[in-house]
Amino acid sequence: MRMYDIITKKKNGQELTAEEIGFFVKGYTEGEIPDYQASALLMAIAIKGMNREETAALTVAVANSGEKADLSKIEGLKADKHSTGGVGDKTTLIAVPIAAACGLKVPKMSGRGLGHTGGTVDKLEAIKGYRTEVAAEEFIRIVNRIGCGIIGQSGNLAPADKKLYALRDVTATVDCLPLIVASIMGKKLAVGADCIVLDVKMGSGAFCKTRQETESLASAMVEVGRLAGKRITALITDMDTPLGYAIGNSLEVIEAVDTLRGKGPEDLTKISLTIAAEMLYLADKGNYDQCKKAAEKALSSGEAYQKLVQMVAAFGGSTEELYDTTKFPQAKYTFEVQSPKTGYVAHTNTERLGVASLLLGAGRVKKDDIIDYSAGITLYKKTGDEVKEGELLALLHCSKESLIVPAQEEFLGAYAINEAPPPQRDLIYNRVSTKSLSEMF
Ligand code: URA
Numbered sequence: 001m002r003m004y005d006i007i008t009k010k011k012n013g014q015e016l017t018a019e020e021i022g023f024f025v026k027g028y029t030e031g032e033i034p035d036y037q038a039s040a041l042l043m044a045i046a047i048k049g050m051n052r053e054e055t056a057a058l059t060v061a062v063a064n065s066g067e068k069a070d071l072s073k074i075e076g077l078k079a080d081k082h083s084t085g086g087v088g089d090k091t092t093l094i095a096v097p098i099a100a101a102c103g104l105k106v107p108k109m110s111g112r113g114l115g116h117t118g119g120t121v122d123k124l125e126a127i128k129g130y131r132t133e134v135a136a137e138e139f140i141r142i143v144n145r146i147g148c149g150i151i152g153q154s155g156n157l158a159p160a161d162k163k164l165y166a167l168r169d170v171t172a173t174v175d176c177l178p179l180i181v182a183s184i185m186g187k188k189l190a191v192g193a194d195c196i197v198l199d200v201k202m203g204s205g206a207f208c209k210t211r212q213e214t215e216s217l218a219s220a221m222v223e224v225g226r227l228a229g230k231r232i233t234a235l236i237t238d239m240d241t242p243l244g245y246a247i248g249n250s251l252e253v254i255e256a257v258d259t260l261r262g263k264g265p266e267d268l269t270k271i272s273l274t275i276a277a278e279m280l281y282l283a284d285k286g287n288y289d290q291c292k293k294a295a296e297k298a299l300s301s302g303e304a305y306q307k308l309v310q311m312v313a314a315f316g317g318s319t320e321e322l323y324d325t326t327k328f329p330q331a332k333y334t335f336e337v338q339s340p341k342t343g344y345v346a347h348t349n350t351e352r353l354g355v356a357s358l359l360l361g362a363g364r365v366k367k368d369d370i371i372d373y374s375a376g377i378t379l380y381k382k383t384g385d386e387v388k389e390g391e392l393l394a395l396l397h398c399s400k401e402s403l404i405v406p407a408q409e410e411f412l413g414a415y416a417i418n419e420a421p422p423p424q425r426d427l428i429y430n431r432v433s434t435k436s437l438s439e440m441f
Contacts, residue, residue, distance in 0.1 A: 003027065003037045010044035018057035025061035029160040035167060042164070042173040050178035052220075058178060059224055062186025065160035069136050069191050071107060074144055078105045079279040080193035082184050084217065085117035085174075087205040087354040088242035088379075092120045092150065093256035094264070094272035097307035099279045100147030101298035102291075106279070107143045108150045109157060109191050111165055111183075113363040113371075115174040115207070116354030118252065121152040122363075126249035126328070126373035130317030142314045147307060149314070158190040170366055175207040177217050185224045195282035196225055196232040197275050202429065203240030205350025211236075211429070218432045226434050231282040233433035237271055238425055241348055241383040244268040248362040248376010248397065254325040260305035267427055273299065274428060281435070288437055331374040331397035335404045337411055339387045344421040348383055352414035359407040360398040372399050377411070384422060 001023045010016060024041060027033035050058065071078050079099060083089050096106050110120035110132075124130045132152035134142075143149040153162035161183050168174045168183075188196050198221055201207070202214040218234035225232030244265045246255035258264050259272065273295050280291035298304045309319050321327045357363065361372030378395040381387045393415065396407055431437070 003033050003041070007037065007040045007044060010041060010048055013048045015051060016054055018053075021054060021057045022061045025058070025065055025160045028163060029065045038164070038167055039171045042168060042171060042179065045179060046173045046176040055178040055181050055220065056224060056227070058182040059185045059189065062158055062160045062164070062182050063189035065158055065186075066190065067136065067156040069107065069140070069157055071140065071192050073140050074105050074107065076105060077195055077283040078107055078193040079195040079197070079283050080106065080108055080188055080191060081197040081199065081275055081279060082188060083199040084180060084184065084201050085114055085207055086201040086239040086243060087117060087350050087357070088244050088247045088252065089118065089201070089239070090123060090244065090246070090252040090256040091199060091268065091272045091275055093123065093253065093308065094259050094268070094304070095275040095279070096148050096150060097260065097311065098272065098276035098295050098298045098304040100311075101303040101307045102276070102280055102285060102294045104147065104280055104283055104285065105143055106148040107139065107191055107193060108148065109153060109187050110150055111153065114165060114169050116205075116351045116358060116363070118247070118249065118354070118363065120150060122371055123249045123252050124150060124317070126253050127312055127321065128318040130312060131315050134315065142311075146310050146314050148311055150311070151315075153187065158187045161186050169364065177213070177220065180207060180217060181220050181224060185221055188225070188230075189228055194231060195279060196230050197278045197282065198222070198232070198234040199271070199275055200234045200236050201239035202236055203238055203350065204348070205242060205354060206239035215430065215432075218430070222432050222434065231434055233278050233282060233431060233435065235274065235278065235428060236430040236432070237428050240350060240425055242350055242353055242379060243271065245379040245382070246376065247353060247357040247379070248360070249371065249373040250328045251376040251378060251397065254328060257305070257308070257322055257325055260299065260308055261302070262300060269299075270427060329374050331372070332399045333397070333401055333404065335396040335408065336392055337394045337396060337408055339381070339389055339391050339393050339417060340412070341417050342389045343387065343417045343419050345381050345383050345385050345387060345415060346418035346420070346422045347416040349414040352410055353377065356396075356407045356410040356414065359410055360396055360403050361400070375399065384424065386421070387417060
């Protein structure tokens with residue numbers, strides 16, 4: 001079998017066999033297929049697509065590309081969550097400790113920033129000393145002891161996704177439905193939790209911009225999960241405006257900590273609680289109403305915040321900054337962006353806000369770029385807010401003065417300010433699940 005022929009076949013819009021997909025995934029993971037050929041195939045897939053069978057074969061190949069976590073040493077049902085990616089999306093850092101504080105075991109493998117979106121692993125690495133790569137045995141020991149653990153795609157779990165993810169990030173092949181399904185579900189199947197909650201983002205800051213695309217992605221992932229015998233729910237949530245007010249790694253950890261201390265923004269708190277409640281519900285921790293109340297109590301009592309602190313300590317991270325978030329390293333420069341006119345924020349192109357943050361140093365433009373954890377954006381006005389000319393829209397944080405002008409241009413290009421307020425958008429649009437909510441009524 002030759003990689004050249006596989007690329008040609010997909011370029012011509014033909015269906016790939018499971019053997020051809022397996023050949024590509026194995027060869028690329030083992031370093032036999034070079035980046036340039038893998039990039040060409042990814043682009044052909046992004047343009048020509050993949051059908052259900054090809055998507056399933058790619059998912060299985062990714063899941064089987066390394067070891068599988070042996071979760072049998074963790075008692076009871078295990079739950080996991082994953083977001084399809086957004087701007088300012090720090091829900092993992094909140095929902096996972098909430099669920100663990102309610103007695104659920106949550107072994108979670110997260111990703112790095114992808115395209116214009118942030119990644120949980122980069123956020124965790126903003127915490128001094130946090131080890132996002134640990135051996136499977138240690139990971140399991142921590143989950144057993146603390147209740148939760150969040151790591152990156154460490155060496156041997158779904159290594160194919162680790163490599164493909166980094167390549168997609170820099171080859172404009174992120175917003176491709178079959179590649180997203182295989183990436184997310186490949187990791188989920190390699191980790192092997194019983195209950196999975198997917199936060200499928202929709203809107204200008206997500207990879208899926210329209211309702212139709214988002215519903216297709218949600219259904220495709222729930223179907224793969226169902227076939228693999230998982231309890232799985234996809235929540236379709238809004239990403240037309242950033243979640244919360246912080247974009248960028250340390251800034252987002254600080255906002256997550258504030259939220260766990262009961263002082264978080266309303267949208268972020270609500271989505272995080274909903275994800276945690278859904279994880280509890282899938283794991284039979286009560287009817288939906290009881291699960292929602294348990295999640296709220298774990299948050300308001302501070303138990304979820306303590307759970308985050310324990311988890312960070314278990315992975316070697318410094319907890320000092322979690323007790324006093326002013327101790328997080330600050331960016332050398334902060335720059336105020338003012339509103340050019342009076343009116344209402346009618347819309348933000350949230351992908352551009354993610355790009356603005358990336359330009360400030362919070363993400364990668366090239367595969368090996370080093371992240372500036374203190375870089376990012378603090379928003380002061382979001383969609384629907386009234387604003388006066390000259391009023392503060394945001395603060396840009398970065399460590400090199402030359403980054404400010406391009407980031408400011410990108411940022412301002414994202415804001416539409418009109419005379420009339422925009423119609424209100426929902427925060428949660430839909431729920432696609434293998435477990436119905438009928439017992440609530
Ligand atoms: N998150 C992932 O893990 N993979 C994707 O492709 C998109 C979001």
